[in-house]
Amino acid sequence: MKKQSSASSSFILKGMATLALSFTSYAFTVAAPPSSLNGWNMVFNDEFDGNQLDKSKWNPTYNWGHTHNHRAYCVEENVSVSNGKLIIKGEAKRHPQAPATCKSGDKTYSLDYTSGAIDTRGKFEVKYGYIEGRFKMPKQLGTWPAFWTLQDGWPPEIDIFEVPHSRTDHHYYLHYTKTEWYASHGSAWDHEASFGGVHKGPDKSADFHNYGMEWDDKYMRFYFDDKLVASYNRPAELSQTTAQYIIVNLAIGGWAETAETPIQVTANNPAYLECDWIRVWKRNETPVLHTDQIKLMSLETGTCLQPDGHALKLGDCADEASRAQLVDLGGVYRINFGDQVLEVPDESKDAGHRIGLWGWNGKAHQQIGLNKVNDKDGLVVTMQYAHSGWFAQTSNEGLQQNVMPETNAAYWRILQGDELPTSVSAENASSQISAYFNDGRLQFSGLDNVFATYTISVYTINGSCIYRSAMQSQTPFVDISLPSGIYLIGIDNQRTIQRLKLVVE
Numbered sequence: 001m002k003k004q005s006s007a008s009s010s011f012i013l014k015g016m017a018t019l020a021l022s023f024t025s026y027a028f029t030v031a032a033p034p035s036s037l038n039g040w041n042m043v044f045n046d047e048f049d050g051n052q053l054d055k056s057k058w059n060p061t062y063n064w065g066h067t068h069n070h071r072a073y074c075v076e077e078n079v080s081v082s083n084g085k086l087i088i089k090g091e092a093k094r095h096p097q098a099p100a101t102c103k104s105g106d107k108t109y110s111l112d113y114t115s116g117a118i119d120t121r122g123k124f125e126v127k128y129g130y131i132e133g134r135f136k137m138p139k140q141l142g143t144w145p146a147f148w149t150l151q152d153g154w155p156p157e158i159d160i161f162e163v164p165h166s167r168t169d170h171h172y173y174l175h176y177t178k179t180e181w182y183a184s185h186g187s188a189w190d191h192e193a194s195f196g197g198v199h200k201g202p203d204k205s206a207d208f209h210n211y212g213m214e215w216d217d218k219y220m221r222f223y224f225d226d227k228l229v230a231s232y233n234r235p236a237e238l239s240q241t242t243a244q245y246i247i248v249n250l251a252i253g254g255w256a257e258t259a260e261t262p263i264q265v266t267a268n269n270p271a272y273l274e275c276d277w278i279r280v281w282k283r284n285e286t287p288v289l290h291t292d293q294i295k296l297m298s299l300e301t302g303t304c305l306q307p308d309g310h311a312l313k314l315g316d317c318a319d320e321a322s323r324a325q326l327v328d329l330g331g332v333y334r335i336n337f338g339d340q341v342l343e344v345p346d347e348s349k350d351a352g353h354r355i356g357l358w359g360w361n362g363k364a365h366q367q368i369g370l371n372k373v374n375d376k377d378g379l380v381v382t383m384q385y386a387h388s389g390w391f392a393q394t395s396n397e398g399l400q401q402n403v404m405p406e407t408n409a410a411y412w413r414i415l416q417g418d419e420l421p422t423s424v425s426a427e428n429a430s431s432q433i434s435a436y437f438n439d440g441r442l443q444f445s446g447l448d449n450v451f452a453t454y455t456i457s458v459y460t461i462n463g464s465c466i467y468r469s470a471m472q473s474q475t476p477f478v479d480i481s482l483p484s485g486i487y488l489i490g491i492d493n494q495r496t497i498q499r500l501k502l503v504v505e
Contacts, residue, residue, distance in 0.1 A: 001068065001146045001162060001251065031210050031226055033130035033281045035371035036331075037288045037381065040281035044124050047277045048086045053079055053118065062249070063121040066098070069107070070144060070254030071263075072115035073098035079116040088250040090115040090143055090271035092263075109253065113265065117249030125151075125243035129282040132212035132223070133248070137163050138271035139205040142263030144251035145273040147211060149244035153187050156240045159196065160213045160222070164256040167205040172196045172213070172222040172230065176237045187240065195237070196222075199229050208276055215241070216283075216331040219386060228389045233364035248275060283331070288372075288379065295322045295415040296335070299380065299408035300394050304415070307337040310356045312399045317415065326414075332367040332386055334360065341366050342392070344401055349388040355399040368392070370414075375468075377459035377488050379414045435489050435500050442502075443477040444491070457490035458482070 060076035173196030212223035304322035340357035364387035383392035390401035393410035432446035
């Protein structure tokens with residue numbers, strides 16, 4: 001929590017819109033890490049559901065003591081848990097045990113305030129993964145709430161958020177030792193540098209919001225309300241991070257106290273930093289892809305990416321020209337067609353810029369995050385460029401990077417080996433369950449439990465889910481309009497998951 005010195009930089013059937021909207025709202029209260037091919041495992045969480053701080057997870061103040069680089073003396077009694085929330089209170093009073101002043105670096109601070117801090121040092125630490133919390137900031141200026149991580153020695157330090165001034169702005173940073181110094185001397189506070197930025201958005205003291213950070217040995221990404229804010233490809237700097245412990249604190253004064261932002265905490269106006277939950281995930285290392293020979297089929301067109309000189313086109317997935325190579329770079333991927341790779345030319349971050357094929361140079365405009373889409377049948381992903389955060393999607397002119405659309409234009413089904421989009425097959429083929437379609441009704445027979453509830457999902461041959469609904473076994477049918485074609489029908493209950501092939505003439 002050092003003052004920053006610098007910054008370097010479908011459901012498509014009628015009646016489903018309400019359901020889709022409810023999922024959108026739900027995502028902000030039960031958040032999850034960014035989608036990935038291999039998935040995530042939660043390794044730490046505190047929902048703050050009790051009536052006191054869980055000391056098996058948290059130290060009740062800074063692990064190094066009661067003071068830091070601000071004017072508040074931090075004590076356990078200003079940290080509480082109630083009504084499902086962590087609450088840190090900042091008060092305009094001197095604690096009876098507080099010394100007159102404290103020093104941090106070359107600065108001296110008078111300790112005229114009392115506040116709180118917690119951290120997980122000695123109880124939980126993590127190297128690489130996704131850390132997220134849901135917070136509501138105090139409204140008073142002059143306060144400096146922060147959600148950050150440290151390891152033994154400084155730097156490095158990761159700031160998931162700091163809100164020192166305007167309540168609409170939160171800062172996110174990695175502090176590190178300048179790489180040329182670190183290579184020969186190691187970590188040094190007097191050779192510190194940083195990268196990161198400032199997110200400008202809503203008043204973050206008016207409501208709760210999600211703040212997240214994902215990192216590995218190549219990338220660091222920051223998120224606000226589950227949307228990517230910034231992505232950095234900085235392996236040399238990230239190599240300085242080891243296992244991190246988590247800190248939450250409410251500072252008063254210090255960096256936050258300026259002529260424009262005087263301390264507004266008074267005897268009758270205490271400040272409160274509230275936290276709904278904190279969760280940490282690590283990537284599942286079990287591989288999902290079993291071959292590096294793939295084809296990328298657009299769910300929008302049912303055709304596959306192919307090279308066209310330095311450009312890209314869409315063609316028959318059965319054509320050998322559709323075959324590409326996927327290279328795992330550790331959390332992100334490179335996609336090769338022969339000796340050329342998918343890239344955004346000129347390293348452009350402009351939405352709508354065309355995607356092409358050029359020789360590999362290792363930069364972020366050639367590195368792609370593959371995010372698994374869970375409501376599509378088969379291995380369906382979005383392709384998100386590391387340097388820009390935009391998604392690869394089809395357009396009238398080939399392939400471009402752009403904001404995530406509401407259509408299937410940014411969804412890609414990964415076909416492995418000799419798989420083709422027409423190879424829809426039924427799992428559990430020996431099952432007695434069968435399905436048939438007649439006059440607007442999809443009917444089932446052979447259900448093994450007459451009192452069960454089943455979830456019925458209908459997928460197109462391209463892997464797009466076009467219908468999902470609950471069905472009672474006592475009335476084994478759903479009303480649906482299906483044009484002629486081949487479909488995959490999912491029949492799920494708590495005991496079994498079955499897939500049936502359906503041909504509609």
